[in-house]
Amino acid sequence: MFTEEERQGLYKAIYRRRDIRSFLPDPIPEETLSNLLNAAHHAPSVGFMQPWNFILVSSQTIKERLAWAADKERRALAIHYEEGRQEQFLQLKVEGIRQAPITICITSDPTRGGSHVLGRNSIPETDVLSVACAIQNIWLAACVEGVAMGWVSFYKKNDVRDILEIPPHIDPVALLSIGYTDHYPDKPILESSNWEKRRSLDDLIFIDSWGIKREG
Template identity: 75%
Template sequence: MFTKEEMDAVYKAIYTRRDVRSFLPNPVPQESIDKIVQAGHNAPSVGFMQPWNFIMITSKDVKEQLAWAADKERRALAIHYEGEKESKFLSLKVEGLKEAPITICVTCDPTRGGSHVLGRNSIPETDVLSTACAIQNMWLAATAEGLALGWVSFYKKADIRDILEIPPHIDPIALLSIGYTDKYPDKPLLELADWEKRRPLDDLIFQNKWGEKK
């Protein structure tokens, strides 16, 4: 049983968690990093396959290479937008890889546990979904530790595999930049930038059948 205070703390982590892209250079205590990774490792996973690995990146040189890969992708993605939307897209900050004192690359190994992982035979992408559960645990743990975390997915997997020497069958799912910040947003940055807003929850809930409203 959770006490009222414990329940409030869980919801506080859920509602105050934000994607952050600006970091201070202040070092992050190793103890906090250990707790964040431990929280990731305690996530649910299909057939308990635990498909994740965590690559801890603190080298300035490696961070610069990752930032190069992310920036290359950002510029390539700009072709999806035109005119005002394109300039707005290019003005968005989508990563803080060079600034953050540490970035963790979370990977997914689809071969872990052999070819018949319980439950994964039906929906193969449950390995990636399990890895996303680990990432969300890490995000909430970072929030509770008073740290900021930014999920970077703007990259070509091949670039990240080359830079981090990841074998070809392993998927780099996310780059998580972690650090302290003095720019912690109270709303999603994309909402503050007028790019997107939270949809009304009522519109997303159906009764018994797809599309059926109360």
């Protein structure tokens, strides 16, 4: 059972957690990093598959190469936006890989557990979904440890495979930049930069069938 204070603590972490892209150079203590990795490793996973691995990157040379891959992708994606929106997109900071003292590449191994992982036969992407649960655990644990995390998904997977020498069948699901920050905003950065707003929860809830809104 959870005490009232513990319950409030969980919700506080859920509401306070932010995606961060600016970091201080201060290193993360080993014990804190270990707490984050243990939090990840206790995430749920389909058929208890635990498809994750964690590549801990603190080499500046390798971080530079990852940042290059992310920047290349960011510039390539800019063409998808109309003029105006494109400039706004290019002004957004979408990663802090060079700055953050450590970046964790979290991967998914679709072969782990053999070919008949319980539950994965119906929906194969449940392996990656399991990794996403592990990422959220790291994010919330980082938040309560006073540590900032930024999820970077701007990259071509093969670039990251090449840089980190990841075998072709392993999926590099995310790059997680981890470090301390002197600015941990209250609102999502994409909200304060007028890119997107939080939708109304009521508009997203249907009752019994798709599209049927709750009364009143």
